[in-house]
Amino acid sequence: MKxxxxxxxxxxxxxxxxxxxxxxxxxxxxxxxxxxxxxRALPPLETTLK
Numbered sequence: 001m002k003x004x005x006x007x008x009x010x011x012x013x014x015x016x017x018x019x020x021x022x023x024x025x026x027x028x029x030x031x032x033x034x035x036x037x038x039x040r041a042l043p044p045l046e047t048t049l050k
Contacts, residue, residue, distance in 0.1 A: 008033055008041040016045070 011031045015022060022030075027038035 009044040012041045013045060
């Protein structure tokens with residue numbers, strides 16, 4: 001995955017190991033970010049999984 005070392009995408013990746021199905025609300029709650037910012041953490045993960 002191409003993301004900065006401190007990017008939220010890494011925390012979301014760890015979350016996905018525990019919960020393979022997530023939504024923006026769960027990502028926001030688990031990472032402490034605003035729900036609208038949770039959507040920005042997904043594109044790096046999507047390109048990695050293709």
